Amino acid sequence: MLFNRRQILKSAAALTLLPLAARASNHVMVASETIQQLAPEGFDKTRVWSFGGSVPGTAIRVEQGARVQRMVDNQLSVPTSVHWHGIRIDNAMDGVPGVTQEAIPAGGSFEYDFVVPDAGTYWYHAHNRSVEQVARGLYGPLIVQEADAPDVDQDLVLMLDDWRIDPETAQIADDFQKNGHDLSHAGRIGNLISVNGSFDPTIPVKRNERLRLRLINAANARIFDVGIQGLNGWIVALDGMPLENPVPISESFPLAPAQRADLLVDVDAVSEETASLVSVERDGAFGLAKFAVSGEISATVRPAPNPLPPNRLPDVSSFQSAPLHRMVLQGGAMRWLENARIGETELTGRELAQLGRFWALNGEAERPAEPFLKTSVDSIHRIEFVNETAFPHAMHLHGHHFRLVDGDGSLGPWRDTVLVDRGQTQQIVLMADNPGDWLLHCHMLGHAASGMMSWFRVA
Template identity: 30%
Template sequence: MKKVFLLTLIGLMSVIIAACSQQSAETITNENQQDAVEVKAEDMAGKKVNEFDLTAKETSWKLSAEHTINAWTYNGTVPGEQIRVTEGEVVKVNLTNQLEKPVSIHWHGIPVPNTEDGIPGVTQDAVKPGETYTYAFVASDPGTYWYHSHQNGVEQLDKGLYGTIIVEPKNETNRDRDYTLVLDEWESEKHQEKDTEAMNHSSMSMDSMNELNQKGAMKGHDMSSYDIFTINGKTYEGNKTLKVKKGDLVKLRFINAGYMAHQIHIPIDYQITHVDGQKVNSPQTMKGSMFEVAPGERVDVEFRADGSKDFSIDRHGEMEASQDMKIDIAYEEGNGQKLKHLSSPGKIDITKLGEQTESQFKTDDEFDVEYELDLGTRMDMDTEMGMVWTINGKTYPNAPPLNIDKGDRVKVTLKNNSMDNSSHPMHLHGHFFQVLSKNGKALSASPIRKDTLNVKPGETYEVAFLADNPGNWLFHCHDLHHASNGMVTLVKYNSFNQFYKDTGEVDNQPE
């Protein structure tokens, strides 16, 4: 029987009460008598085990010639040590905490078993100072991913507590060059002064105001305080040039570990081959266009080095820090000539990537469960930021969960009605979802599968996923200023056999 749940702001409780008949009560009783649903089992027998030791510790880190910070790191670098394995191999990670605060590791984008998701208060206690905790899972899905702490993430990621994990496909030829580029923003010692200046918007250009408004700078956390932008933990002058040779097939993996969307321009012909680690079908060639990488998203780019001219990859935008998010690509035996950037390059819409082909879901399919998530805001002067970000009018942990059965085909409608004009990069743990439609129009290009989708002001998306990974999973905004102030809910499998209970020994802070 089809089960439809539309979670709306108005009248939700009255609808539920009106629907509570003797028949529905009997249905609930019958469902509660189902056999328990267990965590996804993984067969590790006979598989290659890749073991890594990651130590969370404080490190002096030089962002630029002028700015050195006390970063929180995995193994002493920003980003932390890259984990690179082949599809089908086992990843075993021993996390040792040498910080003064509890930490964890979440494997962003990888559909690990629920036991390995790294969410304090949901799947584990945060790892206390001086303790070691081990994660283990099979890397079954090739792609570009990253890992980060999910304990008080809004602060711990801001300090640098993240790294990258690459799962290479086992039946695919390696690229000649493979570079990972992690985007992030930082606050300098001058950011308090900049906060004051940002209050006087009359001195800002309209483009700069729009850029900040889209990320919620005019309300809550002032995003203008992020006055240093980096690639791989360094500003432009601190990054080494990426070398290529004529004829090389070059792969660039962009990962956004920050809280702002970044418009990235590559002034040559290239293809976007993957989004969030998932393949784009028959990707088209882009002619020096610009693409966006939102918080939590990954974009894989490939190009054939034709040997013509060196070039730079940069961030477009009027914010002063934009000039820091830049890196050069140069030919090993080149003549030193460099391509110029267009001032207004075309912008790529990810919903129009590639060619249409068979997909798992269609907009007119019948789904077992349907939910509607209204992404909004509410003034709340009892909070430090004076505002909370809500899902269906509620904040975590009071936002109603998405209750599903194992095997359900689930459709979720995401609507951004936030009054602060902010974007919401919504990230689903434990699953990939397919983007079905944007603003009521079905996608006509490649099936786009993601785990993080940036829903901009006024936009509506329909997404769908198969309930094939039992557990309790977060579904939240990856601007963690929004998540830590409410924009989080849970996807909960019915009849799930709970494996975790909060011990009360740790102040678990899942966002």
């Protein structure tokens, strides 16, 4: 049973916004179970896991160049960890059990201490058994503010998610590890959409207000196709990194799991009308968040925005001569693995499926002992993702940003997660300038759990 996803939002339920001034001054960040009204009013509250007592977890807002210190106190019954997604961070703070740290045991704690070099929209999430822990709510926003921020009337963080909820009990379906269909197909797709942990939220605005919308896709596997109605806007940053020139929003655009997009939008709708952030699907567009317009902030429309201040990123313009590394994305339903390796052992597709492994990267059906790429610091490399599967994949690199290489050979925007559609080849270029062992994996978290996990070493 699907919960009602209306094409035009009609709910008057108020959205609990993540305030601009939130600094998360508490040094301790508690991971624990709590309850929250995820489903519409009339349904029971849902048991969720959270950082800080609600989903999304405690909002962290700091200035560019600031130091972040958080003691994670794990009050859950299972081990966990925190990955600070998109931050070019010291390797020891990356939060990956078995690579950069041991998982934080139940009742234990771990001190994260790092500096944020880049302004932009980032997030944090559990990285131990992520397919379950993120789906239960262990995530939150990490916002690094520019010294010279754009002039906006509201700066709003909107974390998009979907939940697989039993409509009889309003509880999260507990079928994470044993659902072979999810693991071998598109991943865990939910039946309830939320924005900031709320169903059908409403945000009060005025005509001609300029809003900064920081969109974060925290979903386990859903690709949102985002559009706007009653708003006029521009994409100004992707995955935290400012675009060289704002891109006018003339049609919907994809936002894959883990990706972010910063929008500057002006409210076009007249007073007493509504504007909406929508997701476009085959059965039409449905509302993600509604902007209820009351009054007018100005009689005039502002000019188009200037670009956001750029972050200091490496020069990769000489990428044409850089070595090219090919990563083939393999397996999944309809293109089942015939065989692949786990460690030194070659297994048949049937044997792999019995072990819950349905995907492979270059013939490896889990994180291999040897790195996909081993390189010295400050070297430039190209990676070519070749998707031979029947499903899209959101490939994420830890500790680095990279630039897409467009079909004409020119350099596209900076990203940390690239969507590779079925049958598609995507090439990226990065400077390996952050020492350590770093994960490279699909951020459809069920795909990562069932084989699409690799790593690279910068030494």
